[in-house]
Amino acid sequence: xxxxxxxxxxxxxxxxxxxxxxxxxxxxxxxxxxxxxxxxxxxxxxxxxxxxxxxxxxxxxxxxxxxxxxxxxxxxxxxxxxxxxxxxxxxxxxxxxxxxxxxxxxxxxxxxxxxxxxxxxxxxxxxxxxxxxxxxxxxxxxxxxxxxx
Amino acid sequence: xxxxxxxxxxxxxxxxxxxxxxxxxxxxxxxxxxxxxxxxxxxxxxxxxxxxxxxxxxxxxxxxxxxxxxxxxxxxxxxxxxxxxxxxxxxxxxxxxxxxxxxxxxxxxxxxxxxxxxxxxxxxxxxxxxxxxxxxx
Numbered sequence: 001x002x003x004x005x006x007x008x009x010x011x012x013x014x015x016x017x018x019x020x021x022x023x024x025x026x027x028x029x030x031x032x033x034x035x036x037x038x039x040x041x042x043x044x045x046x047x048x049x050x051x052x053x054x055x056x057x058x059x060x061x062x063x064x065x066x067x068x069x070x071x072x073x074x075x076x077x078x079x080x081x082x083x084x085x086x087x088x089x090x091x092x093x094x095x096x097x098x099x100x101x102x103x104x105x106x107x108x109x110x111x112x113x114x115x116x117x118x119x120x121x122x123x124x125x126x127x128x129x130x131x132x133x134x135x136x137x138x139x140x141x142x143x144x145x146x147x148x149x
Numbered sequence: 150x151x152x153x154x155x156x157x158x159x160x161x162x163x164x165x166x167x168x169x170x171x172x173x174x175x176x177x178x179x180x181x182x183x184x185x186x187x188x189x190x191x192x193x194x195x196x197x198x199x200x201x202x203x204x205x206x207x208x209x210x211x212x213x214x215x216x217x218x219x220x221x222x223x224x225x226x227x228x229x230x231x232x233x234x235x236x237x238x239x240x241x242x243x244x245x246x247x248x249x250x251x252x253x254x255x256x257x258x259x260x261x262x263x264x265x266x267x268x269x270x271x272x273x274x275x276x277x278x279x280x281x282x283x284x285x286x
Contacts, residue, residue, distance in 0.1 A: 030215060
């Protein structure tokens with residue numbers, strides 16, 4: 001399935017993948033009573049504050065992420081996405097780690113779990129990080145900086 | 150049982166991110182490239198996730214407690230603070246630079262291990278730096 005104006009978009013895969021993410025977050029909420037916010041759970045697993053869940057549970061969730069990705073790769077064949085080089089990855093990682101903890105969440109906690117319960121803080125955070133991301137990409141394109149290799 | 154369900158949640162989350170193309174930085178940056186060659190896929194991912202989670206939130210009030218816990222632990226803060234907005238700005242800049250946020254960073258460890266590991270370790274260092282500035286290290 002494609003959208004006429006956007007031939008590269010993958011709307012059906014997007015919806016299916018999104019529904020699975022929603023299901024994952026729903027299990028975390030209904031079974032364990034917690035927000036499936038990846039930055040908070042990762043901080044908990046690393047012993048850096050974060051989610052109030054127990055640390056073994058945080059590890060189990062974090063380990064599940066690449067295992068889930070691996071299962072999809074095995075089922076669908078290999079993916080070889082282009083990544084940024086080491087320096088932009090380090091800069092981006094530092095900003096993402098510092099910023100998500102300062103701002104109490106990322107795309108999952110604010111973007112999925114927060115917006116779906118109409119949290120004002122999460123809506124404001126999501127609008128803000130999307131605007132910052134859009135501005136960053138626009139600026140990098142203006143400067144002709146091709147980051148993905 | 151709690152640990153098992155955390156693992157299942159992580160597995161489904163990682164699988165969903167991968168199917169939705171969110172472990173491909175070009176797709177994520179394509180979504181953020183609103184003024185260029187825009188790729189709306191991320192909007193479909195968020196839309197799919199939001200529909201399912203909106204239903205889950207409607208189930209919560211009818212439950213006395215979560216299936217495996219004594220209480221729901223849901224954020225209660227409501228005020229917009231400089232920390233919230235400043236943190237979101239920094240996160241958004243990092244997200245735009247590499248096209249990765251925390252979930253896809255971990256999931257991509259299975260797809261592009263070297264690059265994802267650099268990102269994940271740097272992210273954890275960033276989290277530790279915030280702890281230092283807050284005097285909690």
